[in-house]
């Protein structure tokens with residue numbers, strides 16, 4: 030199960046959570062303040078561990094020359 034990183038929109042705290050890929054963008058509660066406005070942040074680990082593999086088949090990355098980076102995978 031991939032590790033995803035989130036940033037709380039209420040307190041600004043960053044935290045990580047192991048979630049199924051299909052639930053990566055589902056709402057998640059902030060463990061620090063209990064807020065419901067956490068947004069997913071693409072950590073290097075998450076990009077490599079999960080979506081980087083998927084993004085590898087594309088060549089539309091405009092922010093770098095790699096085939097898999099945070100910019101690529103955020104496009105999906």
Ligand SMILES: [Zn+2]
Pocket residue numbers: 037038039040041042059060061062063064
């Ligand atoms: Zn919070």
